[in-house]
Amino acid sequence: MRMPTLKSELIYMADGLFLYKTDDGYVVKDQNNNILKESKTSITCSNYITKTLESRRSAEREAKRILAT
Numbered sequence: 001m002r003m004p005t006l007k008s009e010l011i012y013m014a015d016g017l018f019l020y021k022t023d024d025g026y027v028v029k030d031q032n033n034n035i036l037k038e039s040k041t042s043i044t045c046s047n048y049i050t051k052t053l054e055s056r057r058s059a060e061r062e063a064k065r066i067l068a069t
Contacts, residue, residue, distance in 0.1 A: 011042065015056070017049045 008020040016031045026045045028037040037048040
């Protein structure tokens with residue numbers, strides 16, 4: 001059974017994470033169009049994107065630190 005497609009408008013993209021405004025709220029999707037977060041407010045989705053990017057940066061720093069030793 002197919003899910004009905006909702007009308008969506010791209011708000012912004014940040015490092016492979018896309019924030020869309022839909023008919024009934026906001027959605028964060030990845031580059032493969034997988035839904036990562038749904039919310040009624042854009043702030044909640046923006047916070048999710050920010051925390052995800054901070055986590056990625058932290059993991060990259062830790063990997064560089066381990067490789068440097």
